[in-house]
Amino acid sequence: MAFPWLQTPPTDPKFYGFPAPAKLNLMLKIVGRRDDGYHLLETVFRFIDYGDTIWLAPDDSGHIVLETPLPHVAPDHDLTVRAARALQQATACQAGVRIRIDKRLPMGGGLGGGSSDAATTLMALNQLWGLGLSRQALQNIAVTLGADVPVFIFGEAAFASGIGEELTTCTVPHAWYVVLHPAVEVATAKIFASEGLTRNSPRSIMRALETTQRQNTLQNVVFEMFPEVKNCYDSISRYGNAMMTGSGACIFLECESQKEAEQVYCSLADEYQGFIAEGLIEHPFYSLSR
Structure with missing residues (x-):
């Protein structure tokens, strides 16, 4: 794995560094709604080498x-703190922990930053505290923190259904991605509350790779x-079939090679912040949990 920033540890040698990679939704549709208000969805998750x-x-x-609280987020509400306390x-467990976060993923970007941070905290503390919980046990804790948290512990590219917690391994092609952030923060709750949201997309016939659908409802x-x-979206769509990830705001384009991704990103870097990453x-x- 790349994650080159892990090569520079903080000045305090008591800290151990763990990556929390971003996710992309290669497909996302809403297929219904539960009586309790939670939306039923189908999506394909894949991780990328950036986070x-x-x-x-x-x-x-x-x-x-939490020694590095995020702006406008009370430490008690931070997902890493909630994850550690839930564990x-x-x-x-009577052990404690000091937490620092190097935040690279934008908040409200649809990249799963908070969920990934929480999942990494659970997996890492399971090791550091010597708890020995299984992957499934950690996923059971993760789902109480948010619908996107379990997939990061599941650990593989996955087709997800239900509220996102029903996971099936799927195959995804090798690819590089250009990811752009349009400098706005999109609140997921606001999007799911919209009257204009399509909530009755047809369900997939096969629980398999759904990237051919390439839609985000x-x-x-x-x-x-x-x-x-x-x-x-319009800017990057000049170079191929772009798509929004999650509930936004980030837009991504899949490329066949690093060179292609670099060329596309360089043409847009003056206009938008973003990055390229390998899928x-x-x-x-993945090997931390069994």
């Missing part, structure tokens, strides 16, 4: 301390609410 870094310093204090409660609603996202077959820490 945040979670630094953890375990101790025996019993306290969970403590599920196992009656949230996309048009986001475009109407956030013209900046539509403009970004991953599995999470960097």
